[in-house]
Amino acid sequence: MDRLDQLRGPVPPRPHDARAIAALAANPGCARRAVLDAAGIDKDATATHLGFPAPFGQSPFAITRGNAFESLVKESGCAELLRLLRERLGLPIPQASYTDLGDVGGNPSAQLRHGHTRKLIDRAARDSDDAGTLFDHPLLRLDIAGHSSYLEPDVVAFRLGARFHIVEIKSFAVVDGQAEPDKVAAAARQAAVYVLALRDMLGELGHDPERVSHDVVLVCPENFANRPTATLVDVRKELAVLRRQLARMTRVGSIVAALPEGLSFDLARDAAGVPTRPADELREAVGTVEARYVPECLSTCDLCFFCRDEAAGEGSTDLLGRQVRDALGGVATVAEALGLADGSLTPDEGQEEIARLLRLADRIYAEVS
Ligand code: SF4
Known part of the structure; x- marks a missing residue:
């Protein structure tokens, strides 16, 4: 069986429409979306089963x-x-x-x-x-x-x-x-x-x-x-x-090859089509594939509320938008950024410049507030 079929489980692949592809191209660095879309997984049903239904759909x-x-x-x-x-x-x-x-x-x-x-x-x-x-x-x-x-x-x-x-x-x-x-x-x-x-x-x-x-x-x-x-x-x-x-999109083949054996996003639907897989188990499976949340996900991806919640739980700088994330390059969490800013954290190799800028911003903020 094809690895992507395994990831999807025993349901037919969900066809893409042009809207989804245009949106896919909007966040080309997200491995999670690339894998789920390549496998034809129903992201809407996945998000709903995870407890984060998508905000899309026409009236x-x-x-x-x-x-x-x-x-x-x-x-x-x-x-x-x-x-x-x-x-x-x-x-x-x-x-x-x-x-x-x-x-x-x-x-x-x-x-x-x-x-x-x-x-x-x-x-x-x-x-x-x-x-x-x-x-x-x-x-x-x-x-x-x-x-x-x-x-x-x-x-x-x-x-x-x-x-x-x-x-x-x-x-x-x-x-x-x-x-x-x-x-x-x-x-x-x-x-x-x-x-x-x-x-x-x-x-x-x-x-x-x-x-x-x-x-x-x-x-x-x-x-x-x-x-x-x-x-x-x-x-x-x-x-x-x-x-x-x-x-430019991430090559999905190499991402899929690096995923753990036996990983599946199957919702384990019963005869009536109702998903029976425990949500925590599915959450763990989805969390295996790295996401790259950006606020634009809120208008383009069915998993947006799930990924936003995940990013918030991790205190990820992704939540602050592409511009801030890029400016903070290499600083993954808000806690890390704050630690570098107040000097309680020693910068890793390559973080010296961003740490200097954060300390400067912290000093200026302290002076004006
Ligand atoms: S919502 Fe999640 S899966 Fe979708 S593109 Fe954003 S980070 Fe990737």
């Missing part, structure tokens, strides 16, 4: 609204989407074929779906006719820290002539031509993950990866009505950041 209202809007855009073989591509973006699409890759003959297996997506994308890339072609739910794959992860997409890959575009459908509103910048930025980061994965696929199939456009089509409701509008968003910057961050 049922937002989910219903998002699903309704997506259905509207995609109904009748993406007829509304085609109208937008023609009218709003002026794309000359004489006709279009629509293929839903959501399952293959009723079989939802990721491998099968990925193989089917490859076959159809390969055929579309070789096809010289100019007919527009829409592929709904293409199952893509991306190498993350040396391991392949399937992307469960919510997008349409759209081919026009020799170029492919990613279409991202979002339910946040565009009002008077403007949308909330952070929502557009998050959508662009996610779309960049799909562009990268589709480029990888084209490259593996022997086609030019650059045939996947860096211009993605963002479809949103206009002016709070449900009528969709489309905008082209250039994701070159996001692609560059993503590539750099993925390349």
Whole structure:
């Protein structure tokens, strides 16, 4: 059995979505997240069983609204989407074929779906006719820290002539031509993950990866009505950041190899799917893999409350944010920093400079307070 399967236990790997990958790249130095994600472990269920449920998830209202809007855009073989591509973006699409890759003959297996997506994308890339072609739910794959992860997409890959575009459908509103910048930025980061994965696929199939456009089509409701509008968003910057961050990510293979034999994050679910593993045992197992908590985890990782609690228990300087942690380089805990500052602790080799600065800060603080 693969070591990552062993770590996960007898449940299928949880598929990654682009949001998770964009977030994964946000904390590339965290070995814990790299291992759990590479093994496809359900971090949400893990955090809940540990007693620290994640603060994420859309409200049922937002989910219903998002699903309704997506259905509207995609109904009748993406007829509304085609109208937008023609009218709003002026794309000359004489006709279009629509293929839903959501399952293959009723079989939802990721491998099968990925193989089917490859076959159809390969055929579309070789096809010289100019007919527009829409592929709904293409199952893509991306190498993350040396391991392949399937992307469960919510997008349409759209081919026009020799170029492919990613279409991202979002339910946040565009009002008077403007949308909330952070929502557009998050959508662009996610779309960049799909562009990268589709480029990888084209490259593996022997086609030019650059045939996947860096211009993605963002479809949103206009002016709070449900009528969709489309905008082209250039994701070159996001692609560059993503590539750099993925390349920099800790190599998960060497971390996994160093973990104790027999380690598992299995929740030991019973027949009804309820986790039965003692929480303390799971806490110990999760604690085996080093974390690198940063306050940004609070908006990007399901384990954030658990890791924050752990970091607080250790008095870790990680809690103070990246800037402070980097400035304190090599000083792992707040207690150590305070000891160096008041002189009660002798600096280790290499800590002399930071100890001098901490003593100086301590003196200044004492003088002004
Ligand atoms: S919350 Fe924990 S596991 Fe997730 S990225 Fe932060 S430190 Fe790593």
